[in-house]
Amino acid sequence: MSGLNRRQFVYGAGAVLGSTLVGCGRQRDAAGDSAVTVFVNGTILPVDAAFSEYEALAISGNRVLAVGNRDDVLAAAGRGATTVDLAGRIVLPGFIEPHMHFALLAGLGHLEDIGPFKQPTFDDALNALRRIAASAGPDEWVMARQFDPIMLDPPRDLTTRELDEIAPDRPAFVLNASGHVAYVNSKALELDGITRDSENPPGGEYGRYEDGSPNGVLYGQSASSGILYRNRQIADRMQSGFVGAGREVGNDAVALGITTLCDQATGALAGPAELQSYRAMYDGGLMKARIRAYAYSEQPGWDEAGIEAGQGDALMRVAGWKIVTDGSNQGFTGRQREPYYTRDTVGIFYVEPDALREMAIERGKKGWPLSLHGNGDAAIDSILDAVEAARDEGVDVRALRSRIEHCSILHDEQIERMAALGMVPSFLINHVHYWGHVMRDEVFGPEKVQLLDRCASVEKAGLNWLSHTDAPVSPLGTLHKIRVAVARDLWAEPETILAPDERVSVEAAIRSVTRNAAWACHSENEIGSLEAGKLADLVVLEEDPRAVEPTAISDITVSETWMDGERVYSA
Numbered sequence: 001m002s003g004l005n006r007r008q009f010v011y012g013a014g015a016v017l018g019s020t021l022v023g024c025g026r027q028r029d030a031a032g033d034s035a036v037t038v039f040v041n042g043t044i045l046p047v048d049a050a051f052s053e054y055e056a057l058a059i060s061g062n063r064v065l066a067v068g069n070r071d072d073v074l075a076a077a078g079r080g081a082t083t084v085d086l087a088g089r090i091v092l093p094g095f096i097e098p099h100m101h102f103a104l105l106a107g108l109g110h111l112e113d114i115g116p117f118k119q120p121t122f123d124d125a126l127n128a129l130r131r132i133a134a135s136a137g138p139d140e141w142v143m144a145r146q147f148d149p150i151m152l153d154p155p156r157d158l159t160t161r162e163l164d165e166i167a168p169d170r171p172a173f174v175l176n177a178s179g180h181v182a183y184v185n186s187k188a189l190e191l192d193g194i195t196r197d198s199e200n201p202p203g204g205e206y207g208r209y210e211d212g213s214p215n216g217v218l219y220g221q222s223a224s225s226g227i228l229y230r231n232r233q234i235a236d237r238m239q240s241g242f243v244g245a246g247r248e249v250g251n252d253a254v255a256l257g258i259t260t261l262c263d264q265a266t267g268a269l270a271g272p273a274e275l276q277s278y279r280a281m282y283d284g285g286l287m288k289a290r291i292r293a294y295a296y297s298e299q300p301g302w303d304e305a306g307i308e309a310g311q312g313d314a315l316m317r318v319a320g321w322k323i324v325t326d327g328s329n330q331g332f333t334g335r336q337r338e339p340y341y342t343r344d345t346v347g348i349f350y351v352e353p354d355a356l357r358e359m360a361i362e363r364g365k366k367g368w369p370l371s372l373h374g375n376g377d378a379a380i381d382s383i384l385d386a387v388e389a390a391r392d393e394g395v396d397v398r399a400l401r402s403r404i405e406h407c408s409i410l411h412d413e414q415i416e417r418m419a420a421l422g423m424v425p426s427f428l429i430n431h432v433h434y435w436g437h438v439m440r441d442e443v444f445g446p447e448k449v450q451l452l453d454r455c456a457s458v459e460k461a462g463l464n465w466l467s468h469t470d471a472p473v474s475p476l477g478t479l480h481k482i483r484v485a486v487a488r489d490l491w492a493e494p495e496t497i498l499a500p501d502e503r504v505s506v507e508a509a510i511r512s513v514t515r516n517a518a519w520a521c522h523s524e525n526e527i528g529s530l531e532a533g534k535l536a537d538l539v540v541l542e543e544d545p546r547a548v549e550p551t552a553i554s555d556i557t558v559s560e561t562w563m564d565g566e567r568v569y570s571a
Contacts, residue, residue, distance in 0.1 A: 036060045037565075038077045040070055042086025043544060046530035047093050047514045051507050057091055059536040062565035067530055089559055090544045092510065093530050094259025094537030095478035096517035099405055099426055099468030102263035102291070103274065104179060106245035107238055108145060109472060115146030115177050122149075122156050129166050129174070141231055142167040142185075146472070148177040150330045150438050157207070158183035160216035173227060177473055178328035182224035184216045192226045203350035219333050220348055221298065221324070228269075238270045238277075246281045250289040254561040254569040256477050257539035259289055262521055264322055264371060264405060264470075266293040272305045278316050288568040290537075292319040292521045294371045297359065309368045310522075314535060315564075319521045320369035320403075323359060325351045326379035329408055329443050330435050334375030335382075336409075341445035346378065353382040360386035364395035369522060370402040377409040377451075384417045391421065398422030401520055406431075406470070409444070409451045410458070419461050424520045427453040429467040429484045430474035436490040436498040449498065455485050455512075456502045464516040467509065478513050479545070480554040485509040487550035494551075506546045506553070536565040 037059050044054040046067050056073035058065040058081065066076040074081075112132055119125040125147060133142045142163075149155045163172045163185035171188035175181075189195075196213045200206055200223070207217030218224040228234065237245070253261055267274050272295070281287040295302050295318060311318045327333025327348050332340050335347040351359070360370060370387070374380040383404055391397045398421065407425040418425060431439065432453050440449040458465045467481045488503050490496045497503070518528025526535050540560040545553045561569035 034060055035565075036065060036077045036081040037084060038073060038081045039084045039086055039091055039540075040074075042089045042091060042540075044091045044530065045510070047510060048529050048531055051511075057530060057538070059538075059562075059565050062536050064530050064532050064534050064536055066532060086540065090541040091530070092257075092539050092541065093514045093528055094539050094561065094563060095257045095513050096260040096262070096521075096528065097253065097258050097469060097471070097476060097478065098262045098466045098513070098517040098520060099264045099428070100261055100471040100476065101179065101265050101268070101473075102246060102249065102261065102278070103265060103267075103269040104145075104472050105249045106242050107234060107269045108175065109245065109249070110237070111143050111145045111175075113146045114144045114174070115148050116151035118146070122152050125158075126162060126166070129163075129172075133166050133172075139170070141170060141188075141233060142172040143174070143231075143233075145175040146177045147174050147183065148330070150435070150442060155442065157215075157217050159207075160184075160186050160189070160214075163216060171227070171231075173224075173231065176328075176331060178331045179473060180220060180328040180333055181331045182218045182227070184218060184224070184227055186216070188227050189214055189216060191230055203348065205348060219331070220327055220350055222350070225298075234269065238274075242270075242274075242277050243280045246277065247286050247288075250281070250287045251569075253289045253476060254563060255558065256479075257541070257558040257561050258476065258478055259537040259539070259561065259563045259568075260292060260517075260521075260523070260527055261289050262292040262294065262319065262468075262517075264294045264373075265296040265324075266318075266322075267296045267299040267302070271299045272301045272307055275307070275316075275318070282315055287315075288563055290314065290527070290563070291316045292523065293317065294320045294322040295368075297321060297323045297363075308366075314523075314526050317523075319523075320371045321363045322371045322373070322405075323351060323356065324373040325349065325356055325383060326374060326376050329375045329431075330438065332443070334408065335379040336376040337378045337381070340443060341448070342442050347376050349379065349382070353385060356382055356386045357389040360390045361393045361395065364390040364397065364400060365393070367400075369400045371405055372403065373405045375406045375408045377411060377414070380404060380407065380410065380414055384414060384421070384423075387421050387423065388417070401522065403466075403520060405468075408453065409448065410454045411451060412457075415454070415458055415461050415463070418458070419463055424464055424466060424516075425454075425458050426466040426468055426520070427455060428470045428473065429453055429455070429481050430469060432488050432490070432498050433480075433484045434474060434491050436488075437492040437496070440498070452499065454499075454502050455504045455508070459504055459508050464519055465512055466517050466520055467512045477554070479541075479556055479558070481513060482506065482509040482545055483550055483553035485512065486553065489551055506550075510545065536562060538562045 039057040055070045058077040114125045172185040174183040204220030204223030326335035403424040518524045542557040
């Protein structure tokens, strides 16, 4: 991000560190716009500490004015207030998506989805790639996303043998659904200089045929990023199309009741300059969701640009420091204590434990909240060791609210260590629903899979846990996440419940995507609950999630979404 210094970032966003001055183009000051709106004739669930239920809600400008019984709220609103008749509907705080990937959705979301929910067989995926190749221009790469061999029967990788036939004269690049594996053809390997003699990069591996030559399967971002960064089409999109595509992501979010998106790899495609693009999304009031950005540690330049945690404003703020310590379990690259159930491998450390400890200490001392990707149980061990080392070096790790992202496999002693450190487990809860059967049959086996996404166990331990989609790994959709946390049913086996003792109440699942999520990204004084003085972000649902069958929660209609005191979506 050449030329972006601290003054440009802070003042360009209309914010001064340590103050409440805001101005990314949309946010309004409540004192300057005192229009009052009252919501009545429904149920208000503010998700306060007691999980209270009220009759009415009033907002003034972009802030919550009052919540309580109808008469008291109407009295607080005064004459001239606009009334919204809920007609029995339910109001909740705007949903927070605590872990998604903005760059992948906005930068690569235009690529065709050839995953198993769109193309259920290997041949279907190949036919889709042939169609993509036929329609692409002669100088364009053949690209697609979401390929997921673990969901195929039998599991089968894409290799140069298939991709060279489809694209013999230009590069081909297909991204795995996890984002941690890529599949390329020989032209792409040649572009990056990957040969039989190439050594594996740190934190990555090149898949190989029996004779040692590369087969085009690239494990870990360090193995594939060099190829992706040479794609001029993606670079052009980041320059000219990213802002508009990001606004479309915001439109998609509010249609699902999501008013805040936490980007967990800011800078992954364009480095710190992505912050400028995020800020530009709000010009003219065109971006409908807030962003909490987590700086991607693999990209250089953050310190040189003067970027620090907390910079920004209530619309777009730098929230933390993201470190990816291992890969994906369904891709067999999550780092495990013991080999996988059907593969003789323990996965990959993207960051070795000693290096992770140094990073945690350094960033912790600089005041960065840590967001640490950990899928395998050995990776989670290394994360806990690193955070304990930071604590022992004087870092107030409890104040940083360090997060373990995905936090897929948790043993009891790991939960105890997390509680002692004040850490936040953030579960990719859709692992249970969409991948549960292959996690059981291919990845972990029937015993270890019981440790997947232990929502009830961490709730019992008193941890503020979160649930996320990791979009585009799984689709955005908060009501579906609530359903999975409550029901833990399997997509491929609707009657099967995975680890039934880890089911939670609807109230606990709602907290994970509202109050808990706001706290985890250090925004609890702004969002996450509908309490007086907080920002007026809310969602109106046609039905109460507590009153329907758990598996029907995902079918509830989002009727309206309000962000910053304005209705930004209506069904």
